[in-house]
Amino acid sequence: MSAADRLDRAMRLSRPDRIEAADGEAEIVFTDAGSVFVALAPASLAERQVSGRLGGVATHVARLRSGSGIAGGWRLSEGLxxxxxxxxxxxxxxxxxxxxxxxxxxx
Structure with missing residues (x-):
């Protein structure tokens, strides 16, 4: 494993869950999916527009072991x-x- 792939940060992984009420209202809550070790680095990517609006600003790139099921919309957290x-x-x-x-x- 190269230095760039060194999984040296313990982070919490959270998956989004859609909760629907009987009246049709829905909200997204994040459920803790456990701890993972991550190699975190600043991103060198620029922001982009998707359908005329800002789709997100890539600020970091993370590498972690496969098998967590991580997908777009999930969260990684470290302290605050x-x-x-x-x-x-x-x-x-x-x-x-x-x-x-x-x-x-x-x-």
Missing amino acids: RVFRVLAVDDARRRSGLVTCVLEEETG
């Missing part, structure tokens, strides 16, 4: 920092890793 998963690339799945493009959420 929260990162929304914009996209997941599993092209390196054979090496046992997936790469996630993240946006750091601001409160």
